[in-house]
Amino acid sequence: MSNTPLRVLVTGASRGIGEQIAVQLLDAGHSVALTARTASDLETIVAGRSNKTLIIPADVTAPQSAEDAISNVVSAWGGIDVLILNAGDGSAAPIENTTNKIWEDSIAINLTAPFQYLRACVPTMKAAGFGRVIVIASTAGLEGEANVSAYTAAKHGVIGLVRSAAAELAKHGITVNAVCPSYVDTPLTMRSLEAAAKRTGKNFEDVKAALVAKLPGARFLTPHEVAAAAIAYIAKPNVTGQAEIIKGE
Numbered sequence: 001m002s003n004t005p006l007r008v009l010v011t012g013a014s015r016g017i018g019e020q021i022a023v024q025l026l027d028a029g030h031s032v033a034l035t036a037r038t039a040s041d042l043e044t045i046v047a048g049r050s051n052k053t054l055i056i057p058a059d060v061t062a063p064q065s066a067e068d069a070i071s072n073v074v075s076a077w078g079g080i081d082v083l084i085l086n087a088g089d090g091s092a093a094p095i096e097n098t099t100n101k102i103w104e105d106s107i108a109i110n111l112t113a114p115f116q117y118l119r120a121c122v123p124t125m126k127a128a129g130f131g132r133v134i135v136i137a138s139t140a141g142l143e144g145e146a147n148v149s150a151y152t153a154a155k156h157g158v159i160g161l162v163r164s165a166a167a168e169l170a171k172h173g174i175t176v177n178a179v180c181p182s183y184v185d186t187p188l189t190m191r192s193l194e195a196a197a198k199r200t201g202k203n204f205e206d207v208k209a210a211l212v213a214k215l216p217g218a219r220f221l222t223p224h225e226v227a228a229a230a231i232a233y234i235a236k237p238n239v240t241g242q243a244e245i246i247k248g249e
């Protein structure tokens with residue numbers, strides 16, 4: 001990672017992978033702007049830090065969210081060097097029970113919001129001739145997953161966005177990459193398991209154990225290791241358009 005403090009915006013920074021990304025960047029001495037819906041959660045993360053920090057309460061799916069967040073960072077710090085798009089969510093349901101709302105909500109947070117934030121930061125990064133954009137995607141963006149059709153479709157879409165943007169922006173010194181973790185020990189994963197247990201009538205712990213047994217290393221990934229894999233792309237100037245699968249060993 002660069003020894004020079006960078007100006008970084010992290011979406012979905014209040015918990016899980018996003019929180020770990022923010023903490024690791026702060027520990028490395030960077031200036032970090034954090035977005036999430038609840039300001040108090042973000043304030044806890046930056047409490048006692050000497051780094052430059054910005055708290056930007058935001059729903060990434062709201063109109064003007066992207067433009068306002070990027071504008072806040074640029075106004076405060078004169079530019080933005082790194083954008084890490086972590087905010088995401090999803091609901092599990094068989095295709096026939098996947099309502100329009102489930103579909104639209106998944107596309108909004110997992111695909112449209114990353115597009116809007118990427119679009120908003122491009123002019124500033126182009127002007128600087130430097131930028132790093134990193135998307136926290138999922139193995140569901142590269143492989144089929146049962147009972148999460150909306151989430152899988154959105155994550156496939158965001159991988160397409162990463163690859164297209166990478167091809168377009170490379171000549172401007174901007175790299176765009178994604179990390180695609182398998183199951184991570186986060187609240188989203190636990191909610192998915194709860195939905196599977198309810199759908200099948202099985203015990204939650206049994207559903208969880210059956211999934212874990214199928215995973216590489218028979219364990220969930222930790223938010224810490226996914227965050228580290230994402231942050232590593234900051235120091236890779238000649239790598240772009242990647243969708244790196246992250247699996248436990």
